[in-house]
Amino acid sequence: MNIYINGTGCVSPLETAVEGRLPLAAPSLDNVRLKAAEPDYKQWIDIKMIRRMSRVIKMGVAAAQLSLREAGIRKPEGIITGTAYGCLDDTGVFLTKMITQQEEMLTPTAFIQSTHNTVAGQIALLLECHAYNNTFVHKGFSFEHTLIDSIMQLREGKVSNILAGAMDELTNHSFNILSRFNLFKHTAAGEGAACFVLSTEKGPHAVAKLKGVSVLYKPASAEEVAADIVGFLAAHSCSQEDVDLVITGRNGDPAGDAWYEHVENNVFANLPVARFKHLCGEYPTASAFGTWMASRIIASQEVTPAVLFKGTAPSEIKKVLLYNHHDTSHHSMILLSKC
Amino acid sequence: MSGNDVWVLGGGVICGIGNNVPECIASFRQMKPGMTTMQYLSSTHRDSFPVVEVKADNATLAARAGLPAHISRTALLSAVAAKEAWNSAQLGNIREYRVGLVSANTVGGMDKTEDFFAEYLQDNQSGRLRNVVNHECGSITELVADTLGIRHHVSTISTACSSSANAIMYGARLLKNNLVDVVIAGGTDALTRFTLNGFNTLMILDQQACRPFDDTRTGLNLGEGAGYIVMVSDAIAKKMEIHPWCKLTGYANANDAYHQTASSPDGIGNYLAMQQAMEMAGITPADMSYINLHGTGTLNNDLSEGTAIQRLFGNAVPPVSSTKSFTGHTLGASGGIEAVFAALAVKEGYLYPNAQFSHQMKELTFSPVTTFSEGNVINNVMSNSFGFGGNCSSLVFSKDVNT
Numbered sequence A: 001m002n003i004y005i006n007g008t009g010c011v012s013p014l015e016t017a018v019e020g021r022l023p024l025a026a027p028s029l030d031n032v033r034l035k036a037a038e039p040d041y042k043q044w045i046d047i048k049m050i051r052r053m054s055r056v057i058k059m060g061v062a063a064a065q066l067s068l069r070e071a072g073i074r075k076p077e078g079i080i081t082g083t084a085y086g087c088l089d090d091t092g093v094f095l096t097k098m099i100t101q102q103e104e105m106l107t108p109t110a111f112i113q114s115t116h117n118t119v120a121g122q123i124a125l126l127l128e129c130h131a132y133n134n135t136f137v138h139k140g141f142s143f144e145h146t147l148i149d150s151i152m153q154l155r156e157g158k159v160s161n162i163l164a165g166a167m168d169e170l171t172n173h174s175f176n177i178l179s180r181f182n183l184f185k186h187t188a189a190g191e192g193a194a195c196f197v198l199s200t201e202k203g204p205h206a207v208a209k210l211k212g213v214s215v216l217y218k219p220a221s222a223e224e225v226a227a228d229i230v231g232f233l234a235a236h237s238c239s240q241e242d243v244d245l246v247i248t249g250r251n252g253d254p255a256g257d258a259w260y261e262h263v264e265n266n267v268f269a270n271l272p273v274a275r276f277k278h279l280c281g282e283y284p285t286a287s288a289f290g291t292w293m294a295s296r297i298i299a300s301q302e303v304t305p306a307v308l309f310k311g312t313a314p315s316e317i318k319k320v321l322l323y324n325h326h327d328t329s330h331h332s333m334i335l336l337s338k339c
Numbered sequence B: 001m002s003g004n005d006v007w008v009l010g011g012g013v014i015c016g017i018g019n020n021v022p023e024c025i026a027s028f029r030q031m032k033p034g035m036t037t038m039q040y041l042s043s044t045h046r047d048s049f050p051v052v053e054v055k056a057d058n059a060t061l062a063a064r065a066g067l068p069a070h071i072s073r074t075a076l077l078s079a080v081a082a083k084e085a086w087n088s089a090q091l092g093n094i095r096e097y098r099v100g101l102v103s104a105n106t107v108g109g110m111d112k113t114e115d116f117f118a119e120y121l122q123d124n125q126s127g128r129l130r131n132v133v134n135h136e137c138g139s140i141t142e143l144v145a146d147t148l149g150i151r152h153h154v155s156t157i158s159t160a161c162s163s164s165a166n167a168i169m170y171g172a173r174l175l176k177n178n179l180v181d182v183v184i185a186g187g188t189d190a191l192t193r194f195t196l197n198g199f200n201t202l203m204i205l206d207q208q209a210c211r212p213f214d215d216t217r218t219g220l221n222l223g224e225g226a227g228y229i230v231m232v233s234d235a236i237a238k239k240m241e242i243h244p245w246c247k248l249t250g251y252a253n254a255n256d257a258y259h260q261t262a263s264s265p266d267g268i269g270n271y272l273a274m275q276q277a278m279e280m281a282g283i284t285p286a287d288m289s290y291i292n293l294h295g296t297g298t299l300n301n302d303l304s305e306g307t308a309i310q311r312l313f314g315n316a317v318p319p320v321s322s323t324k325s326f327t328g329h330t331l332g333a334s335g336g337i338e339a340v341f342a343a344l345a346v347k348e349g350y351l352y353p354n355a356q357f358s359h360q361m362k363e364l365t366f367s368p369v370t371t372f373s374e375g376n377v378i379n380n381v382m383s384n385s386f387g388f389g390g391n392c393s394s395l396v397f398s399k400d401v402n403t
Helices: A045-054 A055-071 A088-100 A109-112 A119-128 A141-155 A172-180 A222-235 A254-266 A285-300 B021-029 B058-065 B073-088 B108-122 B137-148 B165-174 B193-201 B232-239 B266-280 B299-313 B331-348
Strands: A004-011 A078-082 A132-136 A161-168 A193-198 A208-217 A245-248 A274-275 A308-310 A317-325 A330-337 B006-015 B099-104 B153-157 B184-187 B225-233 B246-254 B290-292 B380-386 B391-398
Touching: A004 A055, A004 A285, A055 A119, A055 A161, A055 A193, A078 A119, A078 A141, A088 A109, A088 A172, A088 B108, A088 B137, A109 B193, A119 A132, A132 B153, A132 B246, A141 A193, A141 A208, A141 A285, A141 A317, A141 A330, A141 B137, A141 B153, A141 B165, A161 A254, A161 A285, A193 A208, A193 A285, A193 B099, A208 A222, A208 B058, A208 B153, A208 B290, A222 A254, A222 A317, A245 A254, A245 A285, A245 B108, A254 A317, A285 A317, A308 B246, B006 B073, B006 B331, B021 B331, B073 B099, B073 B108, B073 B184, B073 B225, B073 B331, B099 B137, B099 B165, B099 B331, B108 B165, B108 B193, B137 B153, B137 B290, B153 B165, B153 B299, B165 B184, B165 B225, B165 B246, B165 B331, B165 B380, B165 B391, B184 B331, B193 B391, B225 B232, B225 B266, B225 B331, B246 B266, B246 B331, B266 B299, B266 B380, B266 B391, B299 B380, B331 B380
Parallel strands: A078 A132, A078 A161, A245 A274, A245 A317, B099 B153, B099 B184, B290 B380
Antiparallel strands: A004 A193, A004 A208, A161 A193, A208 A330, A274 A308, A317 A330, B006 B225, B006 B246, B184 B225, B246 B391, B380 B391
16 A cells, blocks of 8 residues: 655744745754744634644644645544644643742643643644544654554555644753753754645645654664664665665764764665754654655755755655664654655 | 454553552442542642542552652553553563553653752752653653563553543554554553642532532542553464453544533534444444443533433443542543453453442433442443543453353
């Protein structure tokens, strides 16, 4: 069974929500904290609700709507989101008031919007969609598990399309606290939302095929990852030579980049490599941005200098492998191909 | 046998009415609900709202879980119940299988984050980092996976009060797709000030013991705990001698798409989840032996759920009860805890009582079972879990026709 990506939507530190494509040249995002460039939400959300909603909800709704628009459907047959941190801003607001007001005189709005399934729930509300609705909250696997769940359900054959995506927001509190763990010494903190309409039928604007997804939790070594990638490709009837472009989650942190270096040199020697975290920053669901980028590269058949890390851009791009890890503990592989 | 069956081999529970499954069953048998004044949670609302706490401090739980006492209570509860579940399945060494742990929770390590945040708000360089390092929901699952030795598939789901029903559903799909041999699925949540105060702002906490499906009900009691079932696919079941409790034959997830926190008056999401789960199980309303209700005790939930049940079952509503009248509402753990009770009902012929029931709801034609009984003919049990965000999920557990 083929699974097509019939539409994509992405809110990121770049103007991806408005332009729908990658920049030609890498913008100079030398900040340690990348903030999403938010689109005009009025086209999708009532203005009164815009004021009440936190950024992660709005980014998620926007990415969902953009992907549905491109796919040409109004109501998906399933909504699955991934978010590692959930609705951090509302969580922080409620927690702060609870502590400073000593548990008195609290109001419900921030609490209501703090649950991790708020984004998926709001999308269902806006679309009046009674279909399957789920939210994965597993750190650096949150996005990958939404894809795995989607693939399993599409294969069951009861539904023909699913809206799948991931979103995370960076707040002042989370940036402060994560910085204390020395996470942003070599890399910028990021945020964003990316959504995909996956379908068993090829849509008019299909951008790529989703061939497979696999996750590897706390591998013992880069050798184990390399062997796992070879096995993953074989399971999808793909050899290492069939891959035209590798996208890795390089973020400038030497300890983390060593894992990518090993895979690039030992599994895909001589293949061109692209990167994406200099554009979206590091966050647990950054692989959703990477997948969005991979799908746009396949659709446009163009690897811009803004993302090429080594090698020369291939003339034809049939298969792209995204290999990412978050914090060296959560490794994932996502294989996309030309329609 | 369809060749695609999912077998339930065992389960584990820790909650306010027992530290393990036999203790919970004893509490049902003796009609002893677990509501008390807070002993372990520290809150200014201590004397306003009864809660259903696990009757053990973190040091005691940590010793049982084999984890450090300073980590989140949510992880400690999870490890205790997951271990009981694994042992009850009688599968031996966990490292001999491709095992998945799919565990739900709603606020991760919030109990520790609350302590951290109080200091952090004074000065953003203060507060012990070890109290916030496991804030994420996924961290809780990983603490437990690591201590049990599980690596193949570790996932966390959070859809408010329906979280662990969705974890069980996803776990079943992992088995059917041969991504793992065995799945431990369910959920965990410890009481936190965050959730207590959150539910208080919604004005749905009862100041007395909650009265699900009673006409005088005014709200829910929060509880805490963890519950997991262990499932295997047919392929594994055929290879070995197993002693299954029952099968998971149906599951469905639908969205109410009505309001972020409230259920629709006709319970459309509830109805769709129940109807589709029964359709998948291949059973009709007449085949249903018992429904373990979501039954929180709020005005809104019980009316929506009851209305949806009447629409689906008409005048032939099977025995129903809300075990939350004993355990309180354990949020992200409730679907897991109640799945264990539901699976055990099939195995043992149990019908669980609904405590604190005395007044028939005027909108409904049926009322819950109020006494414990065993030895009943129980072929199919449905477990309902409905939550914020319109998330509605139902599971169906069935007796194997060949056993």
